[in-house]
Amino acid sequence: MQIRSTLPTLKDVARLAGVSPITASRAIHRPELVAEATRMRVKQAVEQSGYVPNSLAGGLTSRQTRLVAAIVPSVAHSLFSDMLNALISRLAADSYETTLGISNYEPEHEETWLTAMLSRRPDGVVLTGTEHTTRTRRLLLNANIPVVELWDYSPHPMDVAIGFSQEDAGRAVFRYLAACGYQRPAILRSEDSRAHRRAQGFARAAAEANAPEPVQIVFPESSPQAGRGREALGALLVKAPDADAVFCSSDALAQGVLAYAHELGLNVPQFGVFGFGDQALAVNSIPALSTVRIDGACIGRLGAEALITRMRGAPATPAQDVGFEIIARGSTRPAEPLRRQ
CATH class of the missing domain: 3.40.50.2300 (Response regulator)
Incomplete structure (x- = not known):
């Protein structure tokens, strides 16, 4: 079996479909602009060649990458994993891909990760918490993209904050x-x-x-x-x-x-x-x-919805406090009933 030394390109797809590279690109990225017969030929060529469309390159043309960068301190706790699952699922429903980073509770690591992620031009960023390095805040300000901070409530967020006190x-x-x-x-x-x-x-x-x-x-x-x-x-x-x-x-x-x-x-x-x-x-x-x-899942879902709203260019509620609940079980004595004054 002969292994290809390079990945198939858009030119390969165009040659197999018998169309120009421009027409092949339109059939992949803007199919509504191409005749159905042409779309089918290009689709078959994509399947035959194993070509993977470059979503980043297509996004640069429209100034959108459909990419969201999200970072959490850890995935060892189900609280963060519940939040992440809800966040990623809601973003995926609107055709956004999420790339994930783990800070290990270190703001400096978050800064390094963010520097690398911003080079990929994400449409939005999700951070965990409201404590960041000065350089992280400056990077996000210069990037001029929507930012949602999850988990911690703050009345004065960078952009949007959803969490609890x-x-x-x-x-x-x-x-x-x-x-x-x-x-x-x-x-x-x-x-x-x-x-x-x-x-x-x-x-x-x-x-x-x-x-x-x-x-x-x-x-x-x-x-x-x-x-x-x-x-x-x-x-x-x-x-x-x-x-x-x-x-x-x-x-x-x-x-x-x-x-x-x-x-x-x-x-x-x-x-x-x-x-x-x-x-x-x-x-x-x-x-x-x-x-x-x-309710980590609630925080993740609300965070995704706020970020989608912001990425569409609309305003979102800057700060949402989802609260918390005290759960009384057997590891503590029952609370004494409140006395009426």
Whole structure:
């Protein structure tokens, strides 16, 4: 079997179809301008030759590439994968292709990725979060294309932001744990800036309630997932043995804490464990995990719709707060009923 040394070109297609390269290009990119018989000949030539149309080259002519560049911190968490699936599916329904990058929670990596992606002239960019390097912001400003920031709510986005307030989520968790009767809740979290902002909201709510400042155990995001719960809870029990509950920066971390708590003989929910994300296994933990529910799919879908609107040249709502939900399960004590004044 002889292997072609080069890919088939538009000239190859034109020769097989018996038309000019210009007519072949029109039949592929603007079929409504070509007679049906010609379209069929070109279609057969494309199939016979194995030619793949250069969508980028065609897009440069119309100043559209039908390409969207999107980046997320990680695909290890179902929250981001749910958001991505909804985003990509909605964009695909309008014939946009999505190229994906992973920042590993590093703004500098996001900047490097964006520099490479902008050379491909995407019609729009999707970023995760609202914290970016100065150069990233300058690159996007110079590119003059629609930008949607997902996951974090900001009243003053670069273009469009759709998400929720990390600080408000942390504040709501402290108030819930306080309502459950916990007096010394602590924080177990990664160095991720979003987890940091949730911790800030948690600590501010404690200060507002005149409660002790929550102890925090912080570990690098690059540390292995396996063993995080054991290490974080072990460090907490040394630093703050009187802590009676923990707010974890992820459900995965909270599940590790639950497992080690069982091993140590801690009474859960007398020792409360609270997660973040309401991932699939949260309800199957023993006991079932109390957590914060984020509708990642909703964020992704709304983000795609806003970006499509912007790519069509129409205005979109600059900032949308989709909120969050506190999910009470067996890993925390029931909240005390509110007293009527």
